[in-house]
Amino acid sequence: MIDGILLGFQTVLTLQNILLVLAGCAAGTVIGMLPGLGPISAIALMIPVTYGFDPSSGMILLAGVYYGAIFGGSTSSILINAPGVAGTVATAFDGYPMASRLGQPGKALATAAYASFAGGTVAAVFLMLAAPYLARVSLSFQSADYFLMMVLGLTLVTAFAERGSHLKALVMTFLGLALATVGTDMTAGVQRFTFGRMDLIDGISFLLLAMGTFAMSEALMMILRGENERSVPVPRIGLNLTIPELRSLAPTVSRGGILGFLVGVLPGAGATIASFLSYGLEKRLAGNVEPAFGEGNMRGLAAPESANNAACTGSFVPLLTLGIPGSGTTAVLLGALIAYGIQPGPRLYVDQPDVFWGVIVSMYFGNLFLLFLNLPLIPWLARLLAIPRQHLIPLILFFSMTGVYLVSFNSFDLRLMVVIAVFAVALRLLAFPMAPLLLGFILGGMLEDNLRRALTVSNNDLTYYLDRPLTVILLTLIMLSLTGPLAGTLGRRLARGGSTG
Amino acid sequence: MFNNKLNLPQRLCGLAFFGLFLCYGWFTGDIQLDFWSQREVFTARTFPYLIAVGGSVTALAYAINPAQSPVIVIDRRMVTFALVVVLLVAYSALIDLLGYPLSSSLMLLAGGFILGERRILPLLLVGVGVVGILWAMLWGLGIHIEPGPLGSLAR
Numbered sequence: 001m002i003d004g005i006l007l008g009f010q011t012v013l014t015l016q017n018i019l020l021v022l023a024g025c026a027a028g029t030v031i032g033m034l035p036g037l038g039p040i041s042a043i044a045l046m047i048p049v050t051y052g053f054d055p056s057s058g059m060i061l062l063a064g065v066y067y068g069a070i071f072g073g074s075t076s077s078i079l080i081n082a083p084g085v086a087g088t089v090a091t092a093f094d095g096y097p098m099a100s101r102l103g104q105p106g107k108a109l110a111t112a113a114y115a116s117f118a119g120g121t122v123a124a125v126f127l128m129l130a131a132p133y134l135a136r137v138s139l140s141f142q143s144a145d146y147f148l149m150m151v152l153g154l155t156l157v158t159a160f161a162e163r164g165s166h167l168k169a170l171v172m173t174f175l176g177l178a179l180a181t182v183g184t185d186m187t188a189g190v191q192r193f194t195f196g197r198m199d200l201i202d203g204i205s206f207l208l209l210a211m212g213t214f215a216m217s218e219a220l221m222m223i224l225r226g227e228n229e230r231s232v233p234v235p236r237i238g239l240n241l242t243i244p245e246l247r248s249l250a251p252t253v254s255r256g257g258i259l260g261f262l263v264g265v266l267p268g269a270g271a272t273i274a275s276f277l278s279y280g281l282e283k284r285l286a287g288n289v290e291p292a293f294g295e296g297n298m299r300g301l302a303a304p305e306s307a308n309n310a311a312c313t314g315s316f317v318p319l320l321t322l323g324i325p326g327s328g329t330t331a332v333l334l335g336a337l338i339a340y341g342i343q344p345g346p347r348l349y350v351d352q353p354d355v356f357w358g359v360i361v362s363m364y365f366g367n368l369f370l371l372f373l374n375l376p377l378i379p380w381l382a383r384l385l386a387i388p389r390q391h392l393i394p395l396i397l398f399f400s401m402t403g404v405y406l407v408s409f410n411s412f413d414l415r416l417m418v419v420i421a422v423f424a425v426a427l428r429l430l431a432f433p434m435a436p437l438l439l440g441f442i443l444g445g446m447l448e449d450n451l452r453r454a455l456t457v458s459n460n461d462l463t464y465y466l467d468r469p470l471t472v473i474l475l476t477l478i479m480l481s482l483t484g485p486l487a488g489t490l491g492r493r494l495a496r497g498g499s500t501g
Numbered sequence: 502m503f504n505n506k507l508n509l510p511q512r513l514c515g516l517a518f519f520g521l522f523l524c525y526g527w528f529t530g531d532i533q534l535d536f537w538s539q540r541e542v543f544t545a546r547t548f549p550y551l552i553a554v555g556g557s558v559t560a561l562a563y564a565i566n567p568a569q570s571p572v573i574v575i576d577r578r579m580v581t582f583a584l585v586v587v588l589l590v591a592y593s594a595l596i597d598l599l600g601y602p603l604s605s606s607l608m609l610l611a612g613g614f615i616l617g618e619r620r621i622l623p624l625l626l627v628g629v630g631v632v633g634i635l636w637a638m639l640w641g642l643g644i645h646i647e648p649g650p651l652g653s654l655a656r
Contacts, residue, residue: 045642167563171518174556178525181549188545192532205626223582228616288577394612397589398605402635405601406644422586430514430572448548460542
């Protein structure tokens with residue numbers, strides 16, 4: 001293994017490859033910040049550029065683009081509450097309040113940059129040490145386990161709900177699940193809830209729902225709060241974190257990095273589940289802190305940021321060692337590898353060790369360069385929030401709608417988005433949380449597929465899985481996460497009823 | 502302003518969700534199943550039925566036992582809000598006719614005006630400048646958005 005790591009350093013540490021990592025990170029960051037263009041689009045746009053290079057250099061460039069695009073997506077999440085990709089939704093929970101309400105956009109972006117770097121570095125070290133072994137472990141997960149892991153992700157919605165609002169969060173989760181069923185059921189090949197409309201055959205896109213419920217509804221809420229009538233407070237663009245702050249973040253990013261990497265290794269799980277789980281875990285561990293989670297807590301920002309970056313690294317494990325793309329982005333990367341004439345799989349690190357180890361080591365350098373590249377940019381990016389609100393609000397609305405239009409070129413999507421945004425504003429006025437809606441929507445399709453597969457494999461008898469320790473552990477965690485907060489809420493209500501009545 | 506001890510807005514919202522999930526369950530029955538899939542345990546209807554049952558039970562539980570309702574203030578800002586929503590609907594309706602660059606510029610100009618900006622230069626800078634730069638960037642990346650029938654005439 002040491003030989004492999006040294007070979008990886010030897011491959012990456014050439015002037016050409018260092019410049020390629022740097023160029024990839026820069027291009028990925030810029031493209032990732034554009035509305036509607038996430039890591040998949042960024043990599044797809046850059047693939048033709050890589051054809052002139054040897055496979056290891058091409059993959060090094062694409063890995064840099066991947067990292068850069070994820071970080072670029074986080075920037076728009078933090079500054080304008082517009083998560084362009086599912087992996088950066090959880091970043092907006094505390095990143096946006098920290099940047100807007102607390103007036104610390106520089107610090108929020110710097111926290112995200114440090115957390116991404118730390119999470120990515122933890123994952124890169126894990127990847128170097130354990131990639132071949134972890135690939136075998138990830139294969140032991142069966143459909144039922146994936147299903148239960150996603151149910152666990154959903155039951156953790158209670159982590160996003162305020163005290164006493166757990167039922168609200170569950171209602172929103174079910175609404176998200178229901179919206180995920182709109183469109184064509186790919187397995188059965190039948191249309192569901194399309195009401196004969198061609199525009200709904202492909203279902204509702206994630207981007208449309210995310211932009212409608214987060215970015216657009218936030219812009220409309222700004223109007224209701226009268227922010228366009230007030231002068232803009234000068235945002236603090238300083239990005240220095242104090243030593244106690246960095247010390248308090250260290251365990252958070254370590255946990256986020258490890259959790260993110262392990263979830264990222266599982267095919268199909270990816271950065272989204274990793275970031276939500278990490279956020280939920282951190283909120284549980286933090287208890288009552290000031291500022292509270294959801295109101296600009298630094299740990300609430302660092303946890304999902306470190307996890308989503310680590311999960312990106314983790315997703316390379318099944319890609320490189322098994323040839324299984326764990327996400328849409330790694331599927332595009334698999335296509336690029338095959339185009340170079342390389343077949344990823346168990347023999348990759350025997351047959352082409354320079355590609356295997358070169359990509360792994362470039363992950364570390366990608367993280368490092370991303371940090372050095374983005375820190376100087378942060379003060380400039382943070383100035384975005386100094387734009388007067390009478391211009392910023394229309395701009396947020398415009399960029400959100402452009403993002404969706406660029407994907408589908410269908411004006412029906414824009415009309416649907418306006419309806420969803422107005423509906424979201426009404427629900428936000430009634431203090432219904434939006435995050436569980438989006439989480440339910442993201443996990444809905446995967447949940448149904450895995451339940452269907454689990455039933456098929458077990459001949460329609462789910463008790464078949466109860467013999468497996470992994471399944472039992474996941475079931476226990478689900479029961480605990482579901483009953484704990486609900487019992488707490490019920491207990492408090494009963495106590496309150498007893499004291500008043 | 503409406504808020505009372507009965508928590509009426511929250512209860513009504515819970516009931517509205519209950520009705521929504523019942524309707525969802527009703528329409529689940531309309532999903533077409535072929536002869537073979539009707540005999541399967543897990544069909545295209547199974548997961549939606551699970552959601553309908555879970556959602557309606559949770560919504561009903563919420564209507565019975567709602568959380569404390571926040572105070573909602575209705576004032577003149579609602580008029581501005583409504584105007585912006587009308588603008589967004591108009592933008593989404595006219596984008597095919599006017600084309601992306603022209604309709605986007607008009608949307609930004611009108612949006613800024615509704616929200617209180619009266620100076621021509623900043624309005625033009627945002628309305629024309631931002632759309633122009635973005636459009637050029639997208640062309641540079643190989644993403645071509647056609648200007649539309651009226652947009653072509655304007656060009």
